[in-house]
Amino acid sequence: MANDIELRHGQDVSNDNSRAARCLIWAEVLEAQGLVTSLHNGHNSNLSSYATLELVDASTGKVLKSNQAKSHRTKSVVKSRQPQWSDGATVWENLPFAAARLALRVNMRMRVYSLRSL
Numbered sequence: 095m096a097n098d099i100e101l102r103h104g105q106d107v108s109n110d111n112s113r114a115a116r117c118l119i120w121a122e123v124l125e126a127q128g129l130v131t132s133l134h135n136g137h138n139s140n141l142s143s144y145a146t147l148e149l150v151d152a153s154t155g156k157v158l159k160s161n162q163a164k165s166h167r168t169k170s171v172v173k174s175r176q177p178q179w180s181d182g183a184t185v186w187e188n189l190p191f192a193a194a195r196l197a198l199r200v201n202m203r204m205r206v207y208s209l210r211s212l
Contacts (some may be wrong), residue, residue, distance in 0.1 A: 117193040121147055121200075122183040123168050129175045129204050142205045143177040144170045147184055152197040162189050 107152040123145045149158045157165070166184040171177035189196070 108201050112133065115142045116188045116190065117188050117196070118185070119149065119189065119193075119196060119198070120183045120185045123181070123200065125176065125178045127176050129177070129202065131152050140207050141174065142170045142172050142207060143174065144203050144205065145179070146201045148199045148201075149186060149189070149191075150197050152195055155156055155197075155199075157199075158191060158196070158203050160190060162186060163191070 126143065126145070129141075129143060145168045146165055147167075149163045150156060152156060163186055168175045168181050171179065
């Protein structure tokens with residue numbers, strides 16, 4: 095699990111010409127620090143780290159189900175306990191949800207893989 099994940103997030107925008115307010119959310123995962131796993135042998139040679147981003151209902155924590163609210167996964171960064179990403183921003187547009195209802199969940203994943211499996 096990451097001790098620190100730096101995120102930048104966007105702002106809500108409303109389309110005054112539509113009947114229902116729509117919102118725009120953007121987020122960019124930049125880095126993680128202090129990743130630790132109990133399965134690791136002490137070397138960075140067989141680590142792979144990535145982050146997943148999901149829009150969730152702020153009150154329940156449940157993932158929002160919508161074609162516009164699909165989850166996003168960063169590229170994997172290998173051989174680092176402090177991965178940095180330059181994937182660019184993830185953008186969710188025309189979301190059919192009230193902005194106050196939304197929250198962003200970021201999960202860090204670190205895999206230890208066998209060098210023989212590559």
